[in-house]
Amino acid sequence: MDPLTAHRFHFAFTVTYHYIFPQITMGLALLIVVLKTMALRGDAVANQAVRFWAKIFGVSFVMGVVTGIPLQFQFGTNWSRFSAAAGGVIGQTLAMEGIFAFFLESAFLYLLLFGERRLGPRGHWVAALLVCMGTWLSGFFIVCTNAWMQHPVGYEIAPDGTIVLTSLWAVLTNPWALVQYSHVMAGTTITASFVMAGIAAFYLLRGEHLAVARRSLSLSVVAGLIASALAAFPTGDVHARLVQKYQPVTFAAMEGHFHTGDAAGLVLIGQPNVAQMRLDNPLVLPGVLSFLTHNRWAATVIGLSDYDRHLWPDQLELLYYSYHVQAGLGTIFIGIMVLSSLSLWRRKLYHRRWLLWILMLALPFPFIANTAGWMTAELGRQPWLIYGLMRTADGHSTQVSSGNVLFTLLGFMGLYVLLSALYFFITTRIIAQGPETEPVQDGVEPSRGGGASA
Amino acid sequence: MTMETLWFCLLAWMLATYVVLDGFDLGAGILHLFVAKNEAERRQVIRSVGPVWDGNEVWLIAAAGTMFFAFPKLLAVALSGLYLPLMIVLWLLIFRALGIELRHQLDDRLWTQFWDFAFAGASFLIAVCLGAALGNIIRGVPLKQDGTFFEPLWTDFKVGPDTGILDWYTLLVALTATLALTHHGALWLHARTDEAVAERAGRLAGRLWPFVCGGALATTLASIRVQPNLTESLAARPWGVAFPALALAGLVGARLLCTRGRAALAFLASGAFLYGLLASAAIGIYPYVLPARDPALGMTLHDAAAPKSGLAMGLSWWIPGMVLACGYLAYMYATLPAKFRVRHRADH
Numbered sequence: 001m002d003p004l005t006a007h008r009f010h011f012a013f014t015v016t017y018h019y020i021f022p023q024i025t026m027g028l029a030l031l032i033v034v035l036k037t038m039a040l041r042g043d044a045v046a047n048q049a050v051r052f053w054a055k056i057f058g059v060s061f062v063m064g065v066v067t068g069i070p071l072q073f074q075f076g077t078n079w080s081r082f083s084a085a086a087g088g089v090i091g092q093t094l095a096m097e098g099i100f101a102f103f104l105e106s107a108f109l110y111l112l113l114f115g116e117r118r119l120g121p122r123g124h125w126v127a128a129l130l131v132c133m134g135t136w137l138s139g140f141f142i143v144c145t146n147a148w149m150q151h152p153v154g155y156e157i158a159p160d161g162t163i164v165l166t167s168l169w170a171v172l173t174n175p176w177a178l179v180q181y182s183h184v185m186a187g188t189t190i191t192a193s194f195v196m197a198g199i200a201a202f203y204l205l206r207g208e209h210l211a212v213a214r215r216s217l218s219l220s221v222v223a224g225l226i227a228s229a230l231a232a233f234p235t236g237d238v239h240a241r242l243v244q245k246y247q248p249v250t251f252a253a254m255e256g257h258f259h260t261g262d263a264a265g266l267v268l269i270g271q272p273n274v275a276q277m278r279l280d281n282p283l284v285l286p287g288v289l290s291f292l293t294h295n296r297w298a299a300t301v302i303g304l305s306d307y308d309r310h311l312w313p314d315q316l317e318l319l320y321y322s323y324h325v326q327a328g329l330g331t332i333f334i335g336i337m338v339l340s341s342l343s344l345w346r347r348k349l350y351h352r353r354w355l356l357w358i359l360m361l362a363l364p365f366p367f368i369a370n371t372a373g374w375m376t377a378e379l380g381r382q383p384w385l386i387y388g389l390m391r392t393a394d395g396h397s398t399q400v401s402s403g404n405v406l407f408t409l410l411g412f413m414g415l416y417v418l419l420s421a422l423y424f425f426i427t428t429r430i431i432a433q434g435p436e437t438e439p440v441q442d443g444v445e446p447s448r449g450g451g452a453s454a
Numbered sequence: 455m456t457m458e459t460l461w462f463c464l465l466a467w468m469l470a471t472y473v474v475l476d477g478f479d480l481g482a483g484i485l486h487l488f489v490a491k492n493e494a495e496r497r498q499v500i501r502s503v504g505p506v507w508d509g510n511e512v513w514l515i516a517a518a519g520t521m522f523f524a525f526p527k528l529l530a531v532a533l534s535g536l537y538l539p540l541m542i543v544l545w546l547l548i549f550r551a552l553g554i555e556l557r558h559q560l561d562d563r564l565w566t567q568f569w570d571f572a573f574a575g576a577s578f579l580i581a582v583c584l585g586a587a588l589g590n591i592i593r594g595v596p597l598k599q600d601g602t603f604f605e606p607l608w609t610d611f612k613v614g615p616d617t618g619i620l621d622w623y624t625l626l627v628a629l630t631a632t633l634a635l636t637h638h639g640a641l642w643l644h645a646r647t648d649e650a651v652a653e654r655a656g657r658l659a660g661r662l663w664p665f666v667c668g669g670a671l672a673t674t675l676a677s678i679r680v681q682p683n684l685t686e687s688l689a690a691r692p693w694g695v696a697f698p699a700l701a702l703a704g705l706v707g708a709r710l711l712c713t714r715g716r717a718a719l720a721f722l723a724s725g726a727f728l729y730g731l732l733a734s735a736a737i738g739i740y741p742y743v744l745p746a747r748d749p750a751l752g753m754t755l756h757d758a759a760a761p762k763s764g765l766a767m768g769l770s771w772w773i774p775g776m777v778l779a780c781g782y783l784a785y786m787y788a789t790l791p792a793k794f795r796v797r798h799r800a801d802h
Contacts, residue, residue, distance in 0.1 A: 062555045065508060066548040070541075072518055076533025077540055080602070083533075087526020088760035092768060095519030098512060099775040106509035107782035111789065118789070158761065165764040168771075397534035399604040408541040415545060422552070426559050 006405040007078045007396040012378070013409060014070055016371060017416050021064035023370050026139050026185065027192025028057050029132035031223060032112075035215075036128045040121055045211045050128070051116070052212060052435035053196065058113045059426050061105075063419060070412070072098075078405065082385055082395030089155055089165045090145045093172075097141035105134035136185065140177075143184055147177035149386050150377065151246055163389070179242055180377075183235035186227045187373060190333055191366040193224030197340070198363030199431055201356040212435040214350055217359075221344050225337040231330055237292075243380065244293050247387065249311050250380035252304045254323040255289060256282075264289040264301035268328075272320045277305060313382040322375035329369035336362055457766060458759040461524040462743065464772070466736040468520055472513035473584065473732060474638075474725045479503040479510055480584075481639015483550065483577025484632070486570060489643060489654040494798050496570055500557055502646050502794040507554055509783055511547070516779075523768055527601075528743045528758040535595055535603040536587065539619050543583045550576035578632065585631025589624030592735055593617065593680050594745035594752065601753070603746075613680055615747050623680050630669030634731075637662045638724045641708065645717035648793045656712065659720075663709050670705065670731070674698075677738070683745060684738035694737040701730025 032053055039047035072094065075083045083091075111119060111127040119127060148154075154170030155163050165171070197220040203213035244251040252258075256267045258277045266289040270282035290299040304312065313319050336358060343349035349356075381387055385395040455463075482503050490496040521529045533540060553573030557566055590605070596616055597603045608618035611625075620628075640662060643655035678684055688694050704727030711720035739745050744753040759765065 059555075059559075062551060066551045069511070069515065069547055070544045072515055073533060073540060073544060075522065076518075076529040077537050078534070080530035080534035083522065084527045084530035087522050087529060088764040089523075091519065091521075091523025091526055091529070091760070092764065095516065095523050095768075096771060096775065098516035098519040099772065099779055102512040102515055103509065103779035103782055106512050107786040109508065110505040110786070115789070162761070164761045165767060168767045397530075397537070399602045400534055400537050401604075404537055404604075408538075411541065411545060415548060419548075419552075422556060426556065429559070 001402045001406060003398070003400070003402040003405065004393055004396055006402040006409065007400075008392065010078055010405050010409045010412075011071075011074055014067070014074065014412055016374070017412075018064065018067040018071055019371065019374060020367060021060050021067065022135070022139070023188040023191040023367065024060045024195060025057055025064055026135045027188040027190070027227075028053060028060070028195070029128075029135045030189060031192055031196060031219060032057060033125075033128050033132045034219060034223070036125045038215075040125050043215075045215045047121075048435050049212045049216050052430075053216070054113055055430050056195075056199075056427060058109070059423065059430070061109060063423055067416070067419070078397055078400065079385075079395050080397040080399075082390065085161065085390060085395075086163050086386060089152075089163055089171060090148060092165065092168055093141045093145045093148070097138050097145075101134045101138035101141060105131055105138070108134070139185060139188070140181055143181040144172055144174065144177045146377070147174050147180050150180070150381055151176035151242075152386055152389055157389075163386075176242055176246075179235060179239050183231060183239050183373075186231035186235055187366070187370045189223060189227035190231060191370055193220040193227055193337075194333075194359075194363055194366045196220035197224060197359045198361075201359040202431070203434070204350055205353060205356050205360065209434045217349065218344055221337060221340040221349065221359075224333070225341045228330065228333040228337050232334060236327075236330065241293065247380060248302060249304065249307045250313055250319075251293075252302060252307070253313050253316050253319050254376060254380060256320045256324075257289065257301060257303045258305055259303040260300065260306050261303065262290070262300050263287045263298045264303075266292065267324070269324075272317050274316055310383070313379055315379045315382065319376060319379040319382075322372040322379060326369045326372040326376060329365055329372070333362075333366065333369070457762050458755045461520075461759065461765055461768075462736075462740065462755055465517060465520055465524060466733065468513060468517035470729050470732040470736075472510070472517055473635075474728045475510040475513055476507070477581075477635045477638045477728060478642035478721070479507045479639070480577045480581050481635040481637065482643055483553075483573050483639070484581060484636045485639055485643065485655065485658060486574040486577070489640075489651050489658065491650070493566070494796050495651050496566065497558070498647055498651055498794055498796045499643065500554060500573070502643065504554060505786065505790060507551070509786060511551075520768075520772070524760055524765060525743055525755075525758040526760055528753060531597075531602055531753065532591075532595075532744055535597075535605055536590065536619070537604065538607055539583055539586065543580060543587075546576040546580045546583070550580065581632040581635045582628045584635075585628035586619055586624045588631060588732075588735065589627030590617075590619060591744065592627070592677055592684075592739060593621075593623050594747045594749075597744070597746035597748070597751040597753065599751065601751075617747060623676055626669075626676055627673055630666075630673045633662060633666045633669045634728060637666045637708075638721075638728065641712065641717070641721040641724050644712070645721045646790075646792075646794055647796070649796045651796065652717075652793075656717070659712055660709075667705060670701070677735075681738065681745065683742065683749070687738055687740050691737065694734075697730050697733040697737060699730070701727050701734060704728070704730055 032050055035046045035050045035053070039050060108127045108130040112131050115127060116124045148171055151174060153174045154165060154167035156166050158164045196216050200213040200217035200220065203209045204217065256270060256272050256279050257264060263286065265284035265286045267279060268283040268285065270279035273280050287297040290301055291297050293299070293301060340349060340355060340359060343352050343355055383391055383393070385392040482499055486496070486499050490499045518529070549572050553569040553576065557569035593613060595603050595605060606618045608620040609616055611621045613621055613623050637659055640655045640659035644652050644659055647655065704723045707723035708720045708727060711723055741754050742752045743755055743758045746752040
């Protein structure tokens with residue numbers, strides 16, 4: 001295997017696996033804060049729901065932490081030439097994540113999970129809010145880092161080729177980052193809403209834990225509706241326009257738009273055939289792509305054939321599918337949540353078994369959509385590591401051979417199979433046990449004054 | 455003091471704080487199978503590190519981030535050169551965290567035994583790896599003309615020009631580090647638990663102490679021989695002798711305080727010992743951040759540092775950020791009970 005491919009696959013695998021967990025925890029942290037706020041106003045069922053969802057949150061958080069630590073180090077281990085050149089910029093946002101977000105999360109997570117009795121309702125609410133802030137800040141700094149690689153700002157190039165930070169403020173307020181962040185956070189809220197709705201629907205279909213299930217379902221359906229609407233408009237729409245403006249080759253590849261033409265159509269389905277430069281079996285809405293990008297039905301949209309092949313993303317077909325999968329699933333999510341919200345509004349949701357079945361079975365799909373969305377961003381940035389500044393082929397650690405990379409990649413794969421089995425086992429147990437009525441007495445955290453608590 | 459030296463000190467402080475804080479939960483992990491003999495005691499040990507291990511590990515993450523923007527070339531060269539041991543440490547960190555966090559999810563003997571073993575074994579191996587890593591930095595790595603290196607896990611175990619991660623010197627540092635962290639963990643358990651665990655931990659701390667002294671002495675002598683810069687740097691900065699003196703005072707203080715029943719102070723003294731040792735190492739390699747086997751090829755502060763503008767911008771958020779972080783952590787430590795008491799089964 002050539003070293004570049006090995007290094008790319010190493011990062012792709014570990015980061016893709018990692019992001020299964022933060023998308024649950026960031027979104028779920030927000031929903032827990034909402035539930036906790038309802039509890040503070042005297043809603044005892046909401047408080048029970050918090051205790052239940054906090055358990056799912058806790059296990060997911062641990063998985064996110066342990067799979068996240070390797071990523072921080074892989075910049076240096078696997079992408080040393082990139083790190084040496086760009087560390088002065090992206091090191092800042094990565095360090096800010098550690099200092100502003102991780103310390104905050106680590107200090108208050110235990111209090112959220114096990115400190116309810118000790119802190120009292122208000123204190124516990126504050127702990128939930130601070131943990132939520134920590135997870136959302138963490139997401140912000142990571143998106144700033146990625147956005148700088150997509151659309152570098154606030155820098156200049158020194159004579160020796162190093163990238164010199166000129167304005168940290170510009171990096172933190174990068175327009176790309178703000179759009180990407182709102183889109184990513186909408187995505188995590190969709191995942192958490194579908195997880196919550198799916199498990200609540202499971203309980204309702206089985207006729208168990210009805211009070212907690214109803215409270216959770218009503219919240220998650222409303223949150224899911226808002227988040228899936230926001231993911232499409234304005235965040236997804238504005239994001240696509242940014243890509244079209246600053247990464248036009250990527251945009252053409254995402255859309256499967258091979259040839260420049262007026263009144264370009266929006267491709268719904270079709271298989272890109274790069275050798276023949278066309279889509280096989282296409283299903284196209286005529287003129288819509290022109291309208292979406294230029295607000296005119298007849299506008300010209302530049303196609304791939306107008307760009308030099310060396311500028312094309314190298315995984316063109318995968319990029320095309322990633323984009324279509326996320327956009328297609330995103331549309332379906334809006335449909336499911338509109339239906340569910342209407343049923344909720346007409347007080348029929350809890351008894352519409354076919355809709356509960358759909359909600360339960362829809363649970364895995366937001367994970368696919370979020371993953372496909374990130375694949376669109378990362379494959380779309382190719383062949384650049386920092387768009388327009390540094391090619392991916394110039395960034396990896398040349399002194400680390402592909403044999404060594406493959407050794408650790410296989411190690412991570414094995415370890416992550418084990419993690420998946422453990423995560424699945426523990427979460428299904430928590431779901432099978434269902435919500436409890438008492439605050440968590442887990443045997444880890446003693447109540448104030450120590451000693452036996454029961 | 456130049457901006458580069460300031461960041462060298464801040465980075466050294468963060469890494470040392472990581473060792474002092476994660477050190478005690480690693481040490482508690484190493485002792486887990488020896489000080490805790492039954493289920494109630496095992497739970498007690500895990501409870502005493504459960505709320506803090508994550509925050510302690512964040513120091514490592516935050517230090518790595520700080521190194522990334524302040525000394526990007528150091529991060530790039532050191533992490534890729536130490537590729538294999540670093541990845542192995544990452545796997546061990548995963549296992550260890552699972553041991554702490556998953557153990558209590560299921561009340562089953564095989565399940566808890568497995569995670570007890572994972573927690574203890576991974577804690578031990580991480581301590582060994584941290585020591586070996588420190589040994590590699592002090593001894594110097596085989597940097598080449600192009601400014602990079604890639605170290606195999608071992609070569610001929612000699613401190614020659616083509617070293618591996620493990621040689622007699624780094625193994626000695628690894629042994630000393632493991633002893634020192636185990637001693638540190640024993641003092642934590644002695645101070646913060648009760649009944650049998652606290653007693654056993656106190657006794658073990660006493661038995662380990664002479665070995666820690668021996669290891670520290672042997673490592674100091676070997677380091678002076680292996681890295682000539684150590685004595686040169688101290689000769690140029692005589693005030694730096696304060697750090698080895700702090701280490702010595704901490705080590706002696708830990709023993710005296712422990713025998714006089716001042717367990718909490720003994721633990722703090724052990725922390726001062728670790729701070730003193732690591733600060734001595736930092737001043738000993740200065741002005742290098744990554745010494746090389748061939749001194750002419752060593753990476754200095756100046757070679758590794760990011761441009762001054764970035765370093766100055768970093769200070770503007772790093773200071774308030776760390777003040778906040780220390781505030782949360784102080785609050786979190788203050789909410790911990792003075793003693794993690796053993797809870798026997800009948801209580802549940």
